[in-house]
Amino acid sequence: MPHMDEGRLQAWLDGRRGGLSQTERDEIGAHVASCEACADRVAELRGTDAASRDLLGALAEAEPAMPDFSDVVARSRSLDSPTRKSGTPARRRFPIQWAASIVVAVGVGWMANEVARNEPRVVAPQVVPSAATAPEAGSSITDETEASLDAGTETTSGDPGGASANSAPVGSVTRDADPAPSVETPAARPAVEAPPTPVVAEALAASRQNAARENDSLQNDSGEDALVRATSFGDDLPSPDITSVSGRVTGPAGDPLREAVVSITGLSRSALSGPDGRFRLDVPSDSVGPDARLQASMIGYAPATRDVPTGPGERVIDDLRMERRGVQLEGVVVTGTAVEAQRREVVSGGEIRIDGTEAWERVSPDRAASVLGARPLRLPGLTVTGIDAVEVEGTRVVRVTHEDADRGIVHLYQAGMGFRIEADADRPRVDRTTASGIYLSVVGALDPAALRDLLDRAEPIG
Amino acid sequence: MSTDWEGVYRTTYPEVVSFLAGMLLDRDRARDMAQEAFARVLGQEADNPRGLVFRTAANLARDEARLVVRRKRHLSLLKVETEVASDPVPSPQRDLERKERAARVQKALGTLSERDREVLVLWNAGFDYEEIAERTGLSKGALGTTIARAKRKFMSACSAREETDAAHG
Numbered sequence: 001m002p003h004m005d006e007g008r009l010q011a012w013l014d015g016r017r018g019g020l021s022q023t024e025r026d027e028i029g030a031h032v033a034s035c036e037a038c039a040d041r042v043a044e045l046r047g048t049d050a051a052s053r054d055l056l057g058a059l060a061e062a063e064p065a066m067p068d069f070s071d072v073v074a075r076s077r078s079l080d081s082p083t084r085k086s087g088t089p090a091r092r093r094f095p096i097q098w099a100a101s102i103v104v105a106v107g108v109g110w111m112a113n114e115v116a117r118n119e120p121r122v123v124a125p126q127v128v129p130s131a132a133t134a135p136e137a138g139s140s141i142t143d144e145t146e147a148s149l150d151a152g153t154e155t156t157s158g159d160p161g162g163a164s165a166n167s168a169p170v171g172s173v174t175r176d177a178d179p180a181p182s183v184e185t186p187a188a189r190p191a192v193e194a195p196p197t198p199v200v201a202e203a204l205a206a207s208r209q210n211a212a213r214e215n216d217s218l219q220n221d222s223g224e225d226a227l228v229r230a231t232s233f234g235d236d237l238p239s240p241d242i243t244s245v246s247g248r249v250t251g252p253a254g255d256p257l258r259e260a261v262v263s264i265t266g267l268s269r270s271a272l273s274g275p276d277g278r279f280r281l282d283v284p285s286d287s288v289g290p291d292a293r294l295q296a297s298m299i300g301y302a303p304a305t306r307d308v309p310t311g312p313g314e315r316v317i318d319d320l321r322m323e324r325r326g327v328q329l330e331g332v333v334v335t336g337t338a339v340e341a342q343r344r345e346v347v348s349g350g351e352i353r354i355d356g357t358e359a360w361e362r363v364s365p366d367r368a369a370s371v372l373g374a375r376p377l378r379l380p381g382l383t384v385t386g387i388d389a390v391e392v393e394g395t396r397v398v399r400v401t402h403e404d405a406d407r408g409i410v411h412l413y414q415a416g417m418g419f420r421i422e423a424d425a426d427r428p429r430v431d432r433t434t435a436s437g438i439y440l441s442v443v444g445a446l447d448p449a450a451l452r453d454l455l456d457r458a459e460p461i462g
Numbered sequence: 463m464s465t466d467w468e469g470v471y472r473t474t475y476p477e478v479v480s481f482l483a484g485m486l487l488d489r490d491r492a493r494d495m496a497q498e499a500f501a502r503v504l505g506q507e508a509d510n511p512r513g514l515v516f517r518t519a520a521n522l523a524r525d526e527a528r529l530v531v532r533r534k535r536h537l538s539l540l541k542v543e544t545e546v547a548s549d550p551v552p553s554p555q556r557d558l559e560r561k562e563r564a565a566r567v568q569k570a571l572g573t574l575s576e577r578d579r580e581v582l583v584l585w586n587a588g589f590d591y592e593e594i595a596e597r598t599g600l601s602k603g604a605l606g607t608t609i610a611r612a613k614r615k616f617m618s619a620c621s622a623r624e625e626t627d628a629a630h631g
Contacts, residue, residue, distance in 0.1 A: 007607030014609075017590030019602045048613040055567050055620050056586045059480030062557075062564030066475045067497065069468045075501035 004028055004038050006045070013045055243288060245309060246280040247317040249273040249296045252324060260296045260322065264288065264308055277319075285312040296320040467504050470511040475500070477587070478519050480564075484583035485523040487572050495522050516587050520597060570619035578612035585609050 004012075011018035012028040020028070032038045249260040256277025263271075264283060273279040273296070281294075288308050294317065297303040304322045309315035475496060482492035482499075499519040508514040571579055577598060584594045595602040 005607070006610045007604065010606035010610040011591065012606075014585075014591065014606070017588075018606065019591035019595075045610060048610070048617060051617055052582065052613040053586060055570075055617065056480065056484065056583070058560065058563040058567045059483055060476040062560040063476035063479050066472070067493075069471050072467075072471060072497055072500045072504060075497055076504040079501055 003035065004031055004041070006041060009038065009041050010045055013042060013049065242282050243285045243309065243312055244280060244282045244314045245294060245317060246278065246314070247306075247320060248277045249279060249304070249320045249322060250277055251322060254319070254321070257296075257322060260320075262294065262296045262320070265291075265293045265295060285310070294320070296322060465506065465508050465511050467500065467511065470515065471500055474512055474515055478515055481516060481583060481587045482519055482523055483568060484571055484586075485520070485580065486526065487568065489568070491526070495519065495526070498522060512588075516589070517593075520584065520587075520589075524597070567620060570616060570622075573619045574612065574615055578608065578615060581605065581608050582612040582616055585612075 008020075008024075008028060009032070011020050012025055012032070015025075018025075032042055245264075249257045249262065251257050256273070256275070258273055258275045258277060260273045260277075260279075261271075262273060262279045262281055264281065271279045271281040279296075288310055290310070292308040294306045294308045295303050296305075302323050304320040306317050306320060309317065478496040478499060479489070479492050482495050483489045486492050486495070496519065499515055499522055502518050502522075503511070503514050506514065571583070574582065577600070580598050581594060581600065584597060589597070591602050591605045594600070594605055600608060
């Protein structure tokens with residue numbers, strides 16, 4: 001099969017909001033699982049996704065204290081608005097702040113396996129989780145529209161063989177009470193022949209079911225991952241009861257660990273621990289099954305787990321203490337960094353592309369190092385301190401070290417040829433692959449001695 | 463069932479502001495408009511409050527964009543710089559870093575073409591392709607490509623910013 005173009009891969013990564021049919025997504029998923037070059041591209045795109053979100057998230061982070069809500073209320077009163085009901089039972093929305101600040105290593109090889117394991121996928125009539133989709137209804141905003149948003153999502157994301165049985169006639173929304181500047185009615189609203197039944201209740205039931213059904217986000221049917229979900233509007237699963245789990249992630253000595261990913265098995269939500277190791281995760285209480293486990297994971301450490309407290313309310317759990325784990329390597333790839341390093345050029349997996357053209361040029365490691373090394377490279381949580389070209393096991397690679405070196409992480413960036421560098425605690429290994437995309441392989445989580453040994457054997461070039 | 467807008471406000475306001483700041487390149491205006499957006503949706507019932515707020519905000523931004531003169535962009539960029547430089551409140555280092563980072567990000571956004579910027583910001587806010595296509599007039603099929611490219615340009619602009627900033631101070 002010919003390689004997928006970047007746009008298609010991006011749409012695939014964006015999951016149900018990416019506008020691809022289930023069939024297309026299945027096809028792309030299958031292709032990515034079997035094509036290393038495209039898997040590379042996906043890894044790169046994931047990296048740029050996360051990094052872009054992280055950067056854009058900085059805008060929100062820097063926002064000073066918000067004006068009091070009463071200001072909004074006063075302002076609302078002054079608007080010439082239709083009569084509105086005032087609120088009664090409180091509903092809360094799930095925090096999605098965590099979404100803004102993640103870049104996590106995603107193993108390409110590993111990911112491909114996951115995808116492969118989940119493919120081919122049976123496209124059966126299914127309920128499309130609103131949690132994973134941005135709402136479909138168009139710009140005309142009315143209560144009715146909102147009420148049918150979730151249902152509407154099913155309409156279009158269900159795709160061939162999909163959820164048409166559950167769809168709602170989104171196109172037929174009324175516009176009279178439109179509080180927002182009115183805008184053109186969505187032109188390309190797909191014709192829907194389903195009965196106009198399903199409104200909120202069904203949509204809610206559907207999304208609940210799915211929240212429960214939806215397993216580990218990483219085993220999803222498409223490249224769509226937790227990040228994508230988190231930023232989709234559909235994340236607003238209405239639910240009356242929230243369990244707020246909070247706690248702290250620590251290292252073996254009780255020292256706080258930052259940027260560990262804390263998640264609950266079976267749910268697509270996760271949080272990152274802060275600088276003090278603290279995290280907080282809000283989940284709908286009824287979505288936490290009896291077997292649910294809270295898990296903290298981080299490169300270089302064995303996952304730590306706890307039972308998830310049940311029932312709504314604030315729950316504080318004991319520290320999640322993580323033990324170091326020697327190596328956790330195979331195919332762990334940190335993506336996005338090389339792209340972030342680009343300025344005049346796009347650096348990608350041993351190839352440099354002058355931005356604006358599609359001409360790819362293979363370059364030497366030295367050249368790549370000089371481009372990459374022109375400035376500090378930043379990953380969330382990692383500050384790169386050194387970039388040079390080295391030779392490992394006879395192969396010239398770019399070595400990227402960062403200040404978190406006590407975690408024993410070094411990136412070997414293979415430039416110039418279709419190699420992929422991996423390493424384990426014993427010895428670095430170079431696998432010849434057909435890879436043409438970006439590879440910043442984390443030779444991660446070696447213990448310091450092994451790392452030193454590895455670096456000792458890496459000979460500086462020039 | 464009615465919507466707890468106050469709760470939504472608390473959790474979503476910063477995001478709406480940054481979304482609007484990305485659309486408008488004017489943070490003060492973005493703050494005001496975020497309030498406006500919340501004021502407009504207040505009291506409505508919504509199953510997807512976040513979606514409603516963002517959509518309302520996007521509509522407001524678009525209406526505004528039709529009126530606003532390009533010149534404004536430069537003003538707002540200057541404003542950001544001033545804000546960072548002369549923040550009178552003694553804030554911890556971390557706050558300062560945050561602000562600097564935000565200013566950099568916003569400037570970087572300002573270097574993108576309007577189309578790329580809009581697509582990127584809408585995408586980041588969680589809009590789906592269909593709606594992004596509607597709002598920007600791009601074809602849905604081309605969006606993936608545009609998004610991928612916009613992200614790259616954006617990151618590249620951020621990096622360039624970082625360098626410039628480092629060089630100057």
